[in-house]
Amino acid sequence: MHCASRLAEEGFQATCFEEHSTIGRPVQCAGLISRSGVEDLGLRLDNSIVNQVRGAKIFSPGGESLTVERKETVAFVVDRLVFDQNIYKKAKRVGVEVKMDSKLIDIRNNSLFMQNQGHGELVKSQITVGADGANSIVRHALFPKIQENGFVQGFQIRAQGHFDKNLVELHFGEFAPGFFAWVVPESSTVARIGLGVRLGQSAAKGLQQFLQQRQLKIRTLSKVGGLIPISQPAKELVKGNVLLVGDAAAQTKATSGGGLIFGLKAAEACADTIATHLKHKQSLASYSRNLADINKELGLHWKIYSYTQGLRPEKFDSLFAKARDAGIEKFLEDCGDMDRPGSFMRKMLLKPKMWGLLPAVLKTI
Ligand SMILES: Cc1cc2nc3c(=O)[nH]c(=O)nc-3n(C[C@H](O)[C@H](O)[C@H](O)COP(=O)(O)OP(=O)(O)OC[C@H]3O[C@@H](n4cnc5c(N)ncnc54)[C@H](O)[C@@H]3O)c2cc1C
CATH class of the missing domain: 3.30.9.10 (D-Amino Acid Oxidase, subunit A, domain 2)
Structure with a gap:
């Protein structure tokens, strides 16, 4: 819906189809989002903040x-229902048409097979964005190469x-x-x-x-x-006139499962790709270029995840002890960012006390 809002703000007609009758329900989220991510996106959390x-x-x-x-x-710890409803209200304000109780059943090229309260409907779309979550129908139908077991x-x-x-x-x-x-x-x-x-x-x-x-x-x-x-960033997220975003595209941090900030950033990259395509006929394939920075960080999250998952429990314990002795707690207090491991890994190289951890960092990379 964030992607649709950006497109509507650019003057394009955007319609969202939502299978449920209430935006944001059911809530399936811990609602933890980084302050740096909120600031990068210029998000106004307003009444959704529950704790900091x-x-x-x-x-x-x-x-x-x-x-x-x-x-x-x-x-921030947010009320995910209110968070989603705020995104919905903004979408309505900027002119996005939102159709509730509209479930996508199948998709072929630019034909969307919808079910609205038991009635079938065929919708033709110039460009489709599959933002239909982890169980994405769009991904199942058109992107078989994206890992189904990740x-x-x-x-x-x-x-x-x-x-x-x-x-x-x-x-x-x-x-x-x-x-x-x-x-x-x-x-x-x-x-x-x-x-x-x-x-x-x-x-x-x-x-x-x-x-x-x-x-x-x-x-x-x-x-x-x-x-x-939980997987490495998918390489192919465009097929014909269809793009994937958010959980449908596995745009979550593999280290934590957090997908809100990266999904919203990717939604902006997706909207920019579509707007440039419609205005200047640039190929939709430029989506992957527009995702380069996001995918770089997501790729690093995946490498850290893969490294830690490969550790035996005793090795995990000894790595923790070693990291604590090297002063990692103070280092992360000063330089850590839960979304951007790339930035603090680079800073580690500048701190001689951290060099003892470099073998682990290098294995990750
Ligand atoms: C237990 C749990 C805890 C989590 N905690 C956090 C956290 O603390 N922080 C964080 O950043 N992330 C967290 N996440 C991940 C986060 O919830 C997701 O990354 C995020 O919701 C992805 O947003 P999305 O819009 O891509 O997908 P969704 O939020 O899944 O939205 C997809 C939307 O599409 C609709 N839809 C699906 N299929 C269809 C269809 N066929 N037709 C029409 N509509 C359809 C759905 O109803 C839904 O409204 C958590 C996830 C889980 C499961």
């Missing part, structure tokens, strides 16, 4: 921990308990094979607690195991689940 966090506490499988905490806000299964509860409202927690361990568990505080008494697991494993069981192992005493308020794309 200053850093993270990260636990290795054996319980070694690293704490990175700044004096100022580094990330996902983790996410599961999350909203729970009452005692939490540090300033810090997010990340926990690696056998309870979350292929990913990690998270605690994202809404306040000192409510948090979103979840994890991801490889497809085929039970995320709900993993969460149970995590809560027991880390002895978290909580009362569950609600539960959600959903797929999270």
Whole structure:
């Protein structure tokens, strides 16, 4: 919808089809987004902010921990429903037509086969953007080369308990094979607690195991689940007059599963590509050029993810201890950015204390 808004602002006619009757429901998200990403995008979060966090506490499988905490806000915890509704309201304001209860069933070139409250409809579109999430019909139909197994299964509860409202927690361990568990505080008494697991494993069981192992005493308020794309950036995101964006295009950070900021940035690159195509007849294939910076960072997230997933638990623990001894906590407080590993990896080279970690960094790269 962000892509459609940008196009409408440029004077083009844009229509969004949404299968549900309410924008933003069901909510399947922890709602954590970086302040730097919000600032890059010039987003106005307004009434969607639930909490502001200053850093993270990260636990290795054996319980070694690293704490990175700044004096100022580094990330926002948002109400995802309100966040999505704000994007929808803006789209309406700038003239995007939004058709609710309209489900895409299939797509062939410029023909969209829709179902509206049980009735079939054929829609002709000059250019189509598949922004239909992790289970994208558009991707299934037209982009078979994009890995269909590059996902983790996410599961999350909203729970009452005692939490540090300033810090997010990340926990690696056998309870979350292929990913990690998270605690994202809404306040000192409510948090979103979840994890991801490889497809085929039970995320709900993993969460149970995590809560027991880390002895978290909580009362569950609600539960959600959903797929999270975890893969390297897809090379081919344009086919004829169809483009993919967001989770449909696996534009999530492989290290965390976060897709909001990169998905929105990619939506802008997608809108710019389409606008230039319509105005100056430039090929839609320039989308991949316009995604170069985004894909560079996403590629690095993928390499870090692949490296850490290849570590045995004892190696993970010893890497944490080594990193702490090298002063990584202070270094990340000064130079870290949860979205842009590229920037702090370069800065590591300038800090002699960090050179002991270079073999691990080089293996990642
Ligand atoms: C448990 C969990 C926690 C997460 N936590 C975070 C987090 O803290 N921070 C973060 O940045 N990211 C997080 N993510 C990822 C984030 O939610 C996604 O990256 C983001 O929602 C992707 O946005 P999207 O618009 O591409 O896809 P979606 O948000 O999935 O939107 C796709 C839209 O298309 C509609 N649609 C789908 N199919 C059709 C169809 N056939 N016809 C019509 N409409 C259709 C859907 O109803 C939906 O409205 C999390 C994901 C999960 C599962």
